[in-house]
Amino acid sequence: MSIKNYRINIINNLKNSLNEIHKTLKISWNELVLGRKGILFYTLLMGLFSFWFLTIFNPELFAGMEEFFKGYPEFILEMVGGQLALAEFGGFISTYIFSFAWMYFGIYLILRASQDIPKEIDNKTIDLVLSKPIKRWEFVLGKYLQHVSTAFLITSAVALGLFIGIITVPNINPADVYYNELIIAIAWLFLFLVALVSTGFFFSTFLNTRLSLAFSFGVMIFFYALGSFTGLMPEAIQGIKYFSIFYYFMPSNMLINHTLDFVWLHAFVLVIYSIIITIISVIIFNKRDIPV
Amino acid sequence: MNAIEVKNLVKYYSKGTVRAVDDISFNVPQGSRFGFLGPNGAGKTTTIRCLLGLLQLTAGEIKIFGESIDPTKDVSFRNRVGYLPGELGIYKQITATKLIKFFAKLYDITIDWDFIKDVSERLQIDMDRKMGVLSKGNKQKVGVLTALMGKFDLLVMDEPTSGLDPLMQSEFYRIVSERQKESNCTVFVSSHVLPEVEKFCDTIAIIKKGKIAEISDVQNLKAKSLKQIELDFLAGESKQEFLTYLSSEFPEAIVEHQFETQLTFLLPPDAMRKIMSDLGNRVWAGLPIKDITIQNSSLENIFLQYYKDTNSILNGGAIQ
Numbered sequence: 001m002s003i004k005n006y007r008i009n010i011i012n013n014l015k016n017s018l019n020e021i022h023k024t025l026k027i028s029w030n031e032l033v034l035g036r037k038g039i040l041f042y043t044l045l046m047g048l049f050s051f052w053f054l055t056i057f058n059p060e061l062f063a064g065m066e067e068f069f070k071g072y073p074e075f076i077l078e079m080v081g082g083q084l085a086l087a088e089f090g091g092f093i094s095t096y097i098f099s100f101a102w103m104y105f106g107i108y109l110i111l112r113a114s115q116d117i118p119k120e121i122d123n124k125t126i127d128l129v130l131s132k133p134i135k136r137w138e139f140v141l142g143k144y145l146q147h148v149s150t151a152f153l154i155t156s157a158v159a160l161g162l163f164i165g166i167i168t169v170p171n172i173n174p175a176d177v178y179y180n181e182l183i184i185a186i187a188w189l190f191l192f193l194v195a196l197v198s199t200g201f202f203f204s205t206f207l208n209t210r211l212s213l214a215f216s217f218g219v220m221i222f223f224y225a226l227g228s229f230t231g232l233m234p235e236a237i238q239g240i241k242y243f244s245i246f247y248y249f250m251p252s253n254m255l256i257n258h259t260l261d262f263v264w265l266h267a268f269v270l271v272i273y274s275i276i277i278t279i280i281s282v283i284i285f286n287k288r289d290i291p292v
Numbered sequence: 293m294n295a296i297e298v299k300n301l302v303k304y305y306s307k308g309t310v311r312a313v314d315d316i317s318f319n320v321p322q323g324s325r326f327g328f329l330g331p332n333g334a335g336k337t338t339t340i341r342c343l344l345g346l347l348q349l350t351a352g353e354i355k356i357f358g359e360s361i362d363p364t365k366d367v368s369f370r371n372r373v374g375y376l377p378g379e380l381g382i383y384k385q386i387t388a389t390k391l392i393k394f395f396a397k398l399y400d401i402t403i404d405w406d407f408i409k410d411v412s413e414r415l416q417i418d419m420d421r422k423m424g425v426l427s428k429g430n431k432q433k434v435g436v437l438t439a440l441m442g443k444f445d446l447l448v449m450d451e452p453t454s455g456l457d458p459l460m461q462s463e464f465y466r467i468v469s470e471r472q473k474e475s476n477c478t479v480f481v482s483s484h485v486l487p488e489v490e491k492f493c494d495t496i497a498i499i500k501k502g503k504i505a506e507i508s509d510v511q512n513l514k515a516k517s518l519k520q521i522e523l524d525f526l527a528g529e530s531k532q533e534f535l536t537y538l539s540s541e542f543p544e545a546i547v548e549h550q551f552e553t554q555l556t557f558l559l560p561p562d563a564m565r566k567i568m569s570d571l572g573n574r575v576w577a578g579l580p581i582k583d584i585t586i587q588n589s590s591l592e593n594i595f596l597q598y599y600k601d602t603n604s605i606l607n608g609g610a611i612q
Contacts, residue, residue, distance in 0.1 A: 023397070026398065124377065124381025127346060128381065128395070130344075132370055132395060132398040133370040133371045133398065134398050135367055287348065289305075
């Protein structure tokens with residue numbers, strides 16, 4: 001092959017790749033536009049919710065509550081990351097926002113992701129889209145990206161709510177806030193939400209509406225139990241906690257003890273988990289039939 | 293050249309327990325109007341979905357425009373194909389204009405917006421109303437529009453006129469005919485509306501229980517298929533006697549309709565000579581026949597011929 005042909009091949013391949021990325025983004029954008037009202041409403045609500053939580057922060061009041069909670073059994077504390085420092089800003093947001101992030105933000109995302117492809121099949125809209133010159137992986141990634149974008153929007157709204165709260169709530173002293181840790185925790189939250197989205201989306205690539213929902217929620221609860229209550233289990237089997245994505249999102253240690261131990265490793269595990277499960281989703285969807 | 297070549301196509305569901313399409317082969321010549329007929333569950337839609345890559349093939353080969361392809365992986369051929377699914381699903385939240393714009397971005401071709409405007413006007417589509425509020429017929433029109441939005445070389449349409457009123461049905465066929473004259477595109481239509489297919493298509497394939505029962509030129513098929521004979525007797529007894537004669541001499545005859553002194557039945561062409569001779573020479577309950585009309589079968593009768601159990605028809609009287 002001459003150098004000229006080689007160059008032409010490279011240029012054509014590049015053009016094809018750009019075209020494929022363009023189509024993937026188009027599908028993603030179309031999905032976001034179709035679901036924009038719900039997404040924007042929920043995003044706005046979660047931003048306000050995060051802000052509102054900061055307005056109830058009162059170091060004196062929560063110091064008392066911390067004493068009260070310390071009398072609780074250990075497994076209750078495990079639910080909120082195993083550590084308490086409610087009178088401090090970091091401890092407060094760790095317990096009240098990040099520990100329950102799966103509930104506040106995750107359920108909505110997992111609900112949307114798990115219903116995505118089955119709904120498209122039920123509504124028969126998938127036939128028209130997949131009969132166009134797009135590859136199955138472009139379709140799946142386009143769909144997946146809209147959920148990642150939604151997770152990003154929600155995380156951004158939460159971040160905005162928190163930062164506005166830091167500036168405006170009288171009980172919070174902005175000088176006491178560890179901003180680096182807060183930014184890392186928010187980015188970590190995003191990765192955790194993406195991992196949840198990936199799980200729900202994985203089931204949506206091969207199950208019907210009901211089963212996909214049941215499996216997604218079932219697995220989420222199972223992961224939560226594995227990641228949060230393994231301390232109660234016999235020591236010999238405590239290693240199963242490593243199979244839960246919840247284990248890899250526990251910012252309490254960072255926000256309370258101000259240490260970055262394991263943060264990058266755990267964030268990396270979440271990224272790898274999301275990538276692997278998305279690749280598996282694409283492979284499964286490539287091989288499946290689109291039923292009538 | 294053939295626009296579509298299907299060779300030994302097999303599609304099984306449920307690990308082989310359901311044989312939706314069972315080793316079918318057919319060619320659709322470029323520029324032809326190909327009708328794909330069959331009742332519900334015969335395998336029409338499965339075949340179409342295999343062609344479009346919505347289903348994985350269990351076995352077989354598909355060539356589109358002469359190129360052997362795996363329709364689930366090779367997608368560039370879809371730039372030349374307009375498709376209207378049998379069960380149309382459209383995004384309720386957006387308008388037809390937005391839908392067309394979205395689909396246009398998924399194609400690697402130039403979209404003929406003037407043509408879209410023209411078709412939307414002729415089909416009386418409100419392009420700026422959200423599709424969720426459109427009636428079934430109007431949604432179908434939008435579906436038709438999406439199948440015609442490019443200058444495609446192949447149009448694959450599954451029940452294209454479903455939900456359209458008779459005026460729109462004829463307008464639809466007029467548009468497709470014009471499009472075909474202009475671009476010599478191939479039209480592959482699956483339909484239950486047999487008179488429509490008879491009028492529009494030049495070649496038809498009949499699929500029965502996942503297998504091709506017949507592929508033929510419509511005119512040839514009609515010529516070699518059953519003849520429809522309508523008899524009017526002078527008395528009911530004459531008709532009864534004739535029915536006894538018919539069941540003993542022509543067990544393959546299919547009684548279509550009988551009422552008082554009238555009888556309509558179908559016979560194969562090779563039986564015509566004998567029955568015409570008997571009708572001319574014999575009397576029935578002592579009376580001659582009042583009137584005889586013979587015509588070629590309609591496509592509907594031909595279709596029924598492939599689907600009815602002919603042995604039971606004479607015993608049961610008129611067929612359903």
